[in-house]
Amino acid sequence: MTLPSAPMLAFLRTREDMETPDIQMHMVPYAVKNPKKRQLHKFPGMTVSIYQLRPESLGSIHIQSPDRAINLLSILTFLPIQSTGMR
Structure with a gap:
């Protein structure tokens, strides 16, 4: 089945x-x-x-270093739109 x-x-x-x-x-x-x-x-x-x-949200992700252990830099401009959908 x-x-x-x-x-x-x-x-x-x-x-x-x-x-x-x-x-x-x-x-x-x-x-x-x-x-x-x-x-x-x-x-x-x-x-x-x-x-x-x-999606209407905007944001960006940037590589800070060639070292993969270093976190990406995120600019969280999407949070206002995302939180509107979470009622």
Whole structure:
């Protein structure tokens, strides 16, 4: 027996004044224990994933050093838009 990647799918608007949906939600009827090993939990569950369809947020990431142990410099100008969607 096989299943599609997401048997339940929805396109939703986060605000009533929007003309078209701006998020896509996938729902699957199981809970993932270890995604790398593709292991499922033994108990019943559901996994929900949400994706932003047309991001408006802006920001930038800059490499500070050739050393990969040094963190990237992020300029987080996207936080006001991201926090608006999280009600």
